Amino acid sequence: MRRVAATRYVTPLREGGSLPALVEADDDGLYVLKFRGAGQGPKALVAEVIVGELARALGFPVPELVLVELDAAIGRAEPDPEIQDLLLASGGLNVGVDFLPGALPFSPAAAPPPSADFAADVVWLDALATNVDRTAQNPNLLWWHGRLWLIDHGAALYFHHAADVEGGHARGRFEAVRAHVLLPYASSIGAADVRLARRVTPALLEHAVAEVPEEWLGFGDGGIYVDYLRRRLEAPRGFVEEAEDARG
Numbered sequence: 001m002r003r004v005a006a007t008r009y010v011t012p013l014r015e016g017g018s019l020p021a022l023v024e025a026d027d028d029g030l031y032v033l034k035f036r037g038a039g040q041g042p043k044a045l046v047a048e049v050i051v052g053e054l055a056r057a058l059g060f061p062v063p064e065l066v067l068v069e070l071d072a073a074i075g076r077a078e079p080d081p082e083i084q085d086l087l088l089a090s091g092g093l094n095v096g097v098d099f100l101p102g103a104l105p106f107s108p109a110a111a112p113p114p115s116a117d118f119a120a121d122v123v124w125l126d127a128l129a130t131n132v133d134r135t136a137q138n139p140n141l142l143w144w145h146g147r148l149w150l151i152d153h154g155a156a157l158y159f160h161h162a163a164d165v166e167g168g169h170a171r172g173r174f175e176a177v178r179a180h181v182l183l184p185y186a187s188s189i190g191a192a193d194v195r196l197a198r199r200v201t202p203a204l205l206e207h208a209v210a211e212v213p214e215e216w217l218g219f220g221d222g223g224i225y226v227d228y229l230r231r232r233l234e235a236p237r238g239f240v241e242e243a244e245d246a247r248g
Ligand SMILES: Nc1ncnc2c1ncn2[C@@H]1O[C@H](COP(=O)(O)OP(=O)(O)O)[C@@H](O)[C@H]1O
Pocket: 013, 015, 016, 017, 018, 019, 020, 032, 063, 097, 098, 099, 100, 101, 103, 105, 140, 142, 151, 152, 154
């Protein structure tokens, strides 16, 4: 991932639960900044990077992710005390998501339906990564330049919030797949599994995890994430059957 420095706090994005903001950086780019000091802390950024880069490597449209160096002083003109606190808690490295100007949120009513295979592939990815944040209320999919882009993977890989991160979670159930916004459009999840699973090699997982700055990893290196995803991918993959059941 590239590294940039934030030069201007432009505006908060009120529709996001984590209060992300639009910032300008020293490469003249505009980024949606996901703050390290927001509610879930650095773990949300760890999930954002690992699942975003995994999705990109599999060919899904994902806006470029960059590491943004933040000097909390850039927000001094921002009057909202909540935002001031967020900036103060987020000095140093944060995640920036390339801003897609004019992008429209996916809405089942308004949008053309996504292709059935694409929908199945996204369901498969989110079931693998235990992403609970792709629901009708909160689709985290943006229409832009004729394609659906995947954003906001901060709630994925939620095993890392548990006290016992080495527990049996990797082989546990993922009921939340039932609420996936693309499930009603999806073709066979088993066929998506045939398309995608063999491409998620250990090397690809290691590559995605290696993008995470060490300072965000509270427990050792990123090995727990590689192990977790490898265990989820061991056959028979319960999450595929579960998603297929939910589609049923
Ligand atoms: N790269 C982007 N380009 C354009 N709009 C974005 C982008 N990323 C996020 N947004 C907008 O900001 C909102 C909040 O961002 P999101 O990453 O979903 O944060 P949160 O974790 O707070 O839900 C999104 O629902 C979307 O409307």
